[in-house]
Amino acid sequence: MALTTKNDAALLAEATQFIHTCYSELGLSKEKQSKRMEEIQKEISNTGTYTHKGFELTHGAKMAWRNSNRCIGRLLWHMLDVFDEREVETADVAFEKLVKHIHYATNGGKIRPTITIFAPRKNGNDPLRIWNHQLIRYAGYEKEGKIIGDSTSLQLTKMCENMGWQGDQTPFDVLPLMLQEHDEKPKLYEIPKEFVKEVEITHPNMHGFNNLGVRWYAVPIISNMRLEIGGIDYPMAPFNGWYMGTEIGARNLADQDRYDLLPKIAELMGLDTKSIRSLWIDKALVELNIAVMHSYHEAGVTIVDHHTAAEQFKRFEKKELEIGRDVTGDWTWLIPPLSPATTHIYHQPYKNDIISPNYFYQEDPKRN
Secondary structure, three states: OOOOOOOHHHHHHHHHHHHHHHHHHOOOOHHHHHHHHHHHHHHHHHHOOOOOOHHHHHHHHHHHHHOOOOOOOHHHHHHOEEEEOOOOOOHHHHHHHHHHHHHHHHHHHOOOOEEEEOOOOEOOEOOEEEOOOEOOOEOEEEEOOEEEEOHHHHHHHHHHHHOOOOOOOOOOOEOOEEEEEOOOOOEEEOOOHHHOOEEEOOOOOOOOHHHHOOEEEOOOEEOOOEEEEOOEEEOOOOEEOOEEHHHHHHHHOOOOOOOOOHHHHHHHHOOOOOOHHHOHHHHHHHHHHHHHHHHHHHHOOOEEOHHHHHHHHHHHHHHHHHHOOOOEOOHHHHOOOOOHHHOHHHHOOOEOOOOOOEEEOOOOOOOO
């Protein structure tokens, strides 16, 4: 997939800024910075690009998390575990590394923030790409005008089916991974079931809730974003933290165009759903989020509630300001979807300035 490439001067400018910041934060001398920039300048002049050293890649990935304006969980940015897999050339080996990521990050439920970085974009071409939005994601099927499963997966599910995959047609079928080498046709890889940890969503005291048969996966591993460090693009760099409860309970399972569970929960609660003035939506939403938090806790899977997450973000802000770094943020994403006005974030403006390194949305891979 050929994309527009940066000219040497632009790439050198971005590399210079990154190396200065990275080396300064790591306590490396100006002499080492100067020597490294001489190496990079020569490499860019000869090849049109440059290669990050291992520690530059590691710290750059951590900086990218710290600079992610939409993430409320940046307090632990320095704890990101980084797997350098830039030497991987084939989809087969890449799949092995992705399964390793899933297993390591899941950690039996004690989730570890993790990123696996594959080969960078070179001359506008991507050595490897993944089609999935997340490494673990449920399929979506359209039958007789109704959606079974996750509506956000309809297109990818159809593509997988066209390539020979067949799910069980349940609301919680885990999609295979679709990996692509260069511009070749993508390949499908089924994730072994023993590596996919799921949580049965139950309610501590609501009669009938447990009969709904709801579940969700333990780890959200974003896989379709581009990691950019010092002007170098890594188009395949899946990463994860852990869930904030409202991501599941107030969005994935609650949104009308996703799993739309609120009417069913309201029915179990005996609420009046004829008028929105009864606030049945709000009552059902709270109970669904109680169920999610309860279930992940009972399963021993790391999760954070939105109030704790907001307090952690406040600590992140304080630490950053003490160091002398401005805190940027996308307010519309930082406020939780449940009771946002009860958090300090709701009452505070943020500059949505984009700072590099960072994670960016990117175009889908080329189809064949």
